[in-house]
Every structure is written in C-alpha cells, then in structure tokens.
Amino acid sequence: MSFYDNDLRSEPYYPVVKFYYYKEWSQFEMKPHAHEAIELMHVLSGSCKVETKTDSYQLKKGQIIFLDANTSHRLIVQEKCRMFNIEISFQQGRTAFPPFCEVYKENEALRLMIDNKKPHMLLHDSDDTYQCLRRLIMEVDKKSQQTDFMVQLLLSEYIIRVAGLAEINYTETDQQYTSRVISYIHQNYDREVSVAEIADAVHLHPGYLQRVFKVSTGTSIHEFLVSYRMKKAKAMLAETDISITDIPHYIGMNSQQYFSTTFKKYEQCTPSAYRKTHQYNDKLRRKSEDIKHSIER
Known part of the structure; x- marks a missing residue:
C-alpha cells in the first residue's frame, strides 16, 4: 500500500x-x-x-x-x-x-x-x-x-x-540555514572547526553555504567564527581572572601568538591592555577554577 x-x-x-x-x-x-x-x-x-x-x-x-x-x-x-x-x-x-x-x-x-x-x-x-x-x-x-x-x-x-x-x-530558507550555522558556531567555538565541517552539519555544499551566509550576514563564516571567539575572549578578560595564556584554549585558538595578533586586529589593543582597561569590578570576576568546573559539568 x-x-x-x-x-x-x-x-x-x-x-x-x-x-x-x-x-x-x-x-x-x-x-x-x-x-x-x-x-x-x-x-x-x-x-x-x-x-x-x-x-x-x-x-x-x-x-x-x-x-x-x-x-x-x-x-x-x-x-x-x-x-x-x-x-x-x-x-x-x-x-x-x-x-x-x-x-x-x-x-x-x-x-x-x-x-x-x-x-x-x-x-x-x-x-x-x-x-x-x-x-x-x-x-x-x-x-x-x-x-x-x-x-x-x-x-x-x-x-x-x-x-x-x-x-x-x-x-528551509537561506535565513534558516544561516541560523543553523550560527547555532553550530555558538556550540563549537571552543574547538577547531572548519567551514567544511559546518557545511556537513547543515547538509549543504560548502561553497553554496558560504554564499548564503555572506548574503544573509554580510560576513564570511570564518570571519563570524573569529568575531564570536573575540567576543568570548573579551568577556573572559573582563569578567574572570583566567590567565591570558589559557584563554586561547577556551575559544578554540590553540596558538597564543595567533590569538594575540587576532585580538589586536579586532580591538586595536593587546589582551593585557584590554584587561587592564575593562576589569574594573571585582564582583564581576570569577575564578578560573569555577569556569573549568562549570564546563566539566
């Protein structure tokens, strides 16, 4: 039947x-x-x-x-x-x-x-x-x-x-594919992730997905990923006392030099200078051990 x-x-x-x-x-x-x-x-x-x-x-x-x-x-x-x-x-x-x-x-x-x-x-x-x-x-x-x-x-x-x-x-529309890419990045920014992997996760050809994402957001998938990592890095610099040398490992950038160079490109200052300027309220700070504990849970 x-x-x-x-x-x-x-x-x-x-x-x-x-x-x-x-x-x-x-x-x-x-x-x-x-x-x-x-x-x-x-x-x-x-x-x-x-x-x-x-x-x-x-x-x-x-x-x-x-x-x-x-x-x-x-x-x-x-x-x-x-x-x-x-x-x-x-x-x-x-x-x-x-x-x-x-x-x-x-x-x-x-x-x-x-x-x-x-x-x-x-x-x-x-x-x-x-x-x-x-x-x-x-x-x-x-x-x-x-x-x-x-x-x-x-x-x-x-x-x-x-x-x-x-x-x-x-x-499914192009905007829905874009939303799925953004959601995937939000869940996986802390490790190495490629455009090919993201395309496979949303079941689209990488080249086509790149074009769809660019039209929808005005930026490339790679640029969006790096920008989101910088946003997370700024939060850690301002609100925690996690070592600057450890922060790259929390955001999927395992090279300290690459992290520092990229951060300076986005913020026009070094990570240490950003921390000195923005980490002004002790009540906002959390111990790195607390961060690690919450991640393990």
Missing part, C-alpha cells in the same frame, strides 16, 4: 513494522527491485548510492532515503556502508491508538508530505528521529501484546518525525 493511498486519509488504518535489520555492506551492487512496503534506509556510517528509475541519490552518515511502496531501486556500495533499514505497511482496522487518518488530520508536516506525493526523497536525519526509531525497535523486539500500544505510539511518532524532516526539505 502506497504511503499516498487516498484511503489512508479517510479510512481507519494503522501502521505496522513489516521488517527491519542492521547491515554493513561492502563493495556491493544490488539488482533493481521493489517492496510492497514503504522502506526507509538510515545510513549509520560510510556512504552508498541508491538509484531509482528517475534519480540517483548519494547518501552518507546521517542521511535517510524514503522509498514509497513499489518503488524500483537498487543499492550500490563502493567501499563500506552500515545502515538500518525499516519497512512499514498499513493494515485496516482500529487499535487503542488513533487511526492514521486522525494523525494525518492533526499534523501539518504529515499532511504536507502526503500532499506532495514524492515516491522517493533524500532526508537529513536528526538525533530525535533516530532515537525514536531505536525506542521503536526495542518495543518491537519485546514481541508482547502489552507493547502493542507503545509500538503504535512510537511508530506514529517516527512517521511524524520523518515528515518533519521532509518539511525541512520543502521549506
């Missing part, structure tokens, strides 16, 4: 897990084939290619391919690829959990996905989606009637989360 069958929108059906497995493929080419069930492949490590009659998708860790029922496809693995596959179908009837048609009516992302009727699509996985899938499989493995409700609950949640990933594909 297709994910887009009209009966699913109006008749009482519920989703079921037909089959699932973990598998590491190595230098493998699968013959074209199709399943009666809907199939989702989560790439856990490595990379692979999935070909349909009309498109070819290159997948890597953190990506999913959605294949509607009866969609002809084949898997190609040049080196190694570990993945998790799950096949889902629908059965008519009612359970203790609301039927799929009710879930469809209540969830906007699910309605959007079904209305778009794409037989196959590449999605970028999220930790929430994969963790939901893992909880679902744990319940399925119990093979107990007492877990039926939980399976229905988690399977419906999984489908909704997949629909949410599809919605991002339809609607």
Whole structure:
C-alpha cells in the first residue's frame, strides 16, 4: 500500500513494522527491485548510492532515503556502508491508538508530505528521529501484546518525525540555514572547526553555504567564527581572572601568538591592555577554577 493511498486519509488504518535489520555492506551492487512496503534506509556510517528509475541519490552518515511502496531501486556500495533499514505497511482496522487518518488530520508536516506525493526523497536525519526509531525497535523486539500500544505510539511518532524532516526539505530558507550555522558556531567555538565541517552539519555544499551566509550576514563564516571567539575572549578578560595564556584554549585558538595578533586586529589593543582597561569590578570576576568546573559539568 502506497504511503499516498487516498484511503489512508479517510479510512481507519494503522501502521505496522513489516521488517527491519542492521547491515554493513561492502563493495556491493544490488539488482533493481521493489517492496510492497514503504522502506526507509538510515545510513549509520560510510556512504552508498541508491538509484531509482528517475534519480540517483548519494547518501552518507546521517542521511535517510524514503522509498514509497513499489518503488524500483537498487543499492550500490563502493567501499563500506552500515545502515538500518525499516519497512512499514498499513493494515485496516482500529487499535487503542488513533487511526492514521486522525494523525494525518492533526499534523501539518504529515499532511504536507502526503500532499506532495514524492515516491522517493533524500532526508537529513536528526538525533530525535533516530532515537525514536531505536525506542521503536526495542518495543518491537519485546514481541508482547502489552507493547502493542507503545509500538503504535512510537511508530506514529517516527512517521511524524520523518515528515518533519521532509518539511525541512520543502521549506528551509537561506535565513534558516544561516541560523543553523550560527547555532553550530555558538556550540563549537571552543574547538577547531572548519567551514567544511559546518557545511556537513547543515547538509549543504560548502561553497553554496558560504554564499548564503555572506548574503544573509554580510560576513564570511570564518570571519563570524573569529568575531564570536573575540567576543568570548573579551568577556573572559573582563569578567574572570583566567590567565591570558589559557584563554586561547577556551575559544578554540590553540596558538597564543595567533590569538594575540587576532585580538589586536579586532580591538586595536593587546589582551593585557584590554584587561587592564575593562576589569574594573571585582564582583564581576570569577575564578578560573569555577569556569573549568562549570564546563566539566
């Protein structure tokens, strides 16, 4: 039964897990084939290619391919690829959990996905989606009637989360990509981080992401990262007694010379001169041991 069958929108059906497995493929080419069930492949490590009659998708860790029922496809693995596959179908009837048609009516992302009727699509996985899938499989493995409700609950949640990933594909704007880059920098400025790594995290080509970010902010990703590190350095100089030689290690700049040169370029003074000018209130200062303790927590 297709994910887009009209009966699913109006008749009482519920989703079921037909089959699932973990598998590491190595230098493998699968013959074209199709399943009666809907199939989702989560790439856990490595990379692979999935070909349909009309498109070819290159997948890597953190990506999913959605294949509607009866969609002809084949898997190609040049080196190694570990993945998790799950096949889902629908059965008519009612359970203790609301039927799929009710879930469809209540969830906007699910309605959007079904209305778009794409037989196959590449999605970028999220930790929430994969963790939901893992909880679902744990319940399925119990093979107990007492877990039926939980399976229905988690399977419906999984489908909704997949629909949410599809919605991002339809609607994500350049500004949203820029916001994700800024959020990533805020969470990772304290270590070495490259534009290629950031682009991989937001699932865009580095060159395209650079252009999008420049248009949105007026500055490059690298310049924004350095500027944010200088902002953090100024706060540490003014509000803590962390040694100036240690501060670079807190902001992902492991060279003291590079830190001092960069700081002077941005602030027109040395870090020590900035501290003398701005660290005037002892009540604002915190011991470096307190900083380290809060980071370790």
